[in-house]
Amino acid sequence: MKRRTFIRKNGQVALLAPLVPAALPSLFTAGNQPDEKPEWLQKMIVNNDASLERVQQRYVSDPDSPHYGDVLDGYGMPSPHAATSFLKTGICALISPESAYHADAGLVERLSHAAEFLFGLQHEDGTIDLLSTNFHSTPDTGFIVKWLAPVWRLLENSSVPEKSTITVPLKQFLLQAGEALKVGGIHTPNHRWVVCSALAELYKIEQDPAYLARAERWLSEGIDMDADGQYEEKSSYIYSSLSNRVLISTARGFDKPELYAYVRRNLDMNFYYLHPNGEIVTEASGRQDNSIIGTLEKYYYPYRYMALKDGNGQYAAACRLIEATAFEKTTGFLYYFLEDKDLWKELPEPKPLPISYARVFRHSNLARIRRGNYDASILMGSPVFFTFHKSSLALQGIRFASAFFGKGQFVSESLEEENSSYILSSYLRGPYYQPFPKDKIPGDGDWSKMPRSERPQSEVQELYSRVTIREVEQGFSLEISIEGTERVPVALELIFRPGGTFVGTVPHEELEDTYYLKEGVGKYSHAGSAIHFGPGQHQHRWVQLRGALPKQDAPTVFLTGFTPFHQTLQIT
Known part of the structure; x- marks a missing residue:
């Protein structure tokens, strides 16, 4: 992006920021027309612009640098996850008319470099590395695919000029990753459903029957939910919400509505895990979120999707609670809401949550x-x-x-x-x-x-x-x-x-x-x-x-x- 353009765009973001009110509940009144982005979604796009400002600071734009076109993580290492964050955030901005970066030529150029960089980090077997712990990792490849396949579809279906400089290398990455997902192994219970979700997202791009066959092989083990409605890892902040999101994705991509029952049970259980200020109980977790301060932003998509699907007023009330207490943290899930216009509809009338x-x-x-x-x-x-x-x-x-x-x-x-x-x-x-x-x-x-x-x-x-x-x-x-x-x-x-x-x-x-x-x-x-x-x-x-x-x-x-x-x- 040229410096003059950057200042103009950045100035627009700065002018918009004060318009985001401190009190959110009255803000969230979605329009009745699915083709009109509701105000809450427009605010999410503005918040995504602010995230993009931060994320792209790790993009190496100096042509003389040996890392030119790379995206660095917080430790200064070229990382597939850093590149993914830039691509996901940047593409959501690029395709949104409400964004200060809509169809921005400079952003297209940077994202094309990032897509090529990501493709270059991919191993021949289709996997990527999570530098902090996992190498040639199928599950971490699954995480990246489930993030990038939806934004690839958003960009592919947009009218952004020169989009092919991003979509072509990104599709190569995704299809090669799919080969790994067909055969690779996992570490943890939730990894199975992440891989299934990634396969389902790829299936929407290319209907390879091997994607469905591999997902069915994992699903045949049965969902790891106990009688209380909690998943095996009991990770109420991170991995239970993740399991809900990826099971919805798998249910939709492979037409497996029976999976929604597990999501409902966990969402219902969460009503009894809530503190008065909207935080969620984390002390029983068996993972890294044990005893951390956790809010409900990671559940916003499951609660909104299921509220609209079931006409469930308590799920709608959970959405309102998230909007009032943790809305800015929902920005990373923007791609869900950009791709599915059904989520723009008015929520059912909220019903009280148990207190x-x-x-x-x-x-x-x-x-x-x-x-x-x-x-x-x-x-x-x-x-x-x-x-x-x-x-x-x-x-x-x-x-x-x-x-x-x-x-x-x-x-x-x-x-x-x-x-x-x-x-x-x-x-x-x-x-x-x-x-x-x-x-x-x-x-x-x-x-x-x-x-x-x-x-x-x-x-x-x-x-x-x-x-x-x-x-x-x-x-x-x-x-x-x-x-x-x-x-x-x-x-x-x-x-x-x-x-x-x-x-x-x-x-x-x-x-x-x-x-x-x-x-x-x-x-x-x-x-x-x-x-x-x-x-x-x-x-x-x-x-x-x-x-x-x-x-x-x-x-x-x-x-x-x-x-x-x-x-x-x-x-x-």
Whole structure:
């Protein structure tokens, strides 16, 4: 792009940006005519322009550079994923009349270089590399195909001048990738459905029966959904939403409507995973999104598609929630909405989402309780066994540990319901070991040849930990009991999301963002909301116990004591 053109285009983006309002709900009133882009979609296109400004900064435009035409990742490495991001974002802008980059000749030139660059990174077997971990990777090739096949179709069906400089190398890449997808393997459960989705997207370009045959081979294994409605990886932020999107893609591309049932079950389950501020519970995830702050933007396409398909008012309400809390994060899914005009239609009348419930998700080792503007998660098998969200505030977790043989971090082994209470418990042993049996001594003093498992035990120490959680008015009561070996130091920690202010706590003598609750009730407040917790207990100053997990990078309040340790916390 010429410098003058770039300044003009960039100026247009800058002028448009202030028009995006802070309060989104009133903005989302789609037009009745499918051929008219609704206002929300036009705003998504403007947001995509802003993304393009960032993404194309990694495009190497210097003709004298050895990397000319390459797209670099955040570490400065030429990357197929960086090229894909540029192509996906750039093509969506290029074909949209509402974009400041519509049919821009300079962007066409850069995207053509990026397409050739991507094609050059492809191995002869059709695969690409994910430089952070996977090489000659069929599943990562599938991810790229499922992104690029739709935008290839959008560009191929457009009137953008010189589009063939992009579509020709990109189609070569896609068809060669298809050869890999017909035969390649996977790593994780969701990879199967990603590959199926990629094959379905290719099938829309070229109806190779081998694409369908390979997808059916993967689908014959059955969808990995438990009785709760969750996928195998329990990755509520990243991979469950991904599975929903790719199963819809597979259902549409290969005419397999039976797959929609799995999507519905997961979307329904999510209603009980929502915090009052629109975030989603992530503490039960088995993947890298465990305990991160996650919003619902990745579910926008599934909720919108299924809301319109089924006339489902609760799915429509979920869309409105996403529009109000995480709309700007939906921009990466623009290609779905540009290609399918049915998604432009007015949503059904929203129906209320559940905001008062108590449910146990056995397959995820999780109990969920919500009462209006506050909610809690109770977790088995996790060091963080309790979380509490209230309006915009979050007690991100409660943990405790004892200095019991370096293995005293509490992780519950069971989750029981009893008389409207939830009970978590664990049992630890700390033995000592007697001399090795005489008839088995190797004679050379080699310790490794005398395993502990064959030594008699003595002076066995035991520790029983139990947490009983009950609902109280406007919150919860947590009764914590640790018994067995006496005089074992204990540290109980309450981990809060940054941003609030404490009252009633005492700063730690040395550690930042670390406090004691020595007595009484503490308060953590922000923006007119407050979480109250207590009463306190303070019998020693040791908070980084041997064998305990490191303190998290968050404001943390400690209660300390010794076994037998008994403490009833009120969280409201």
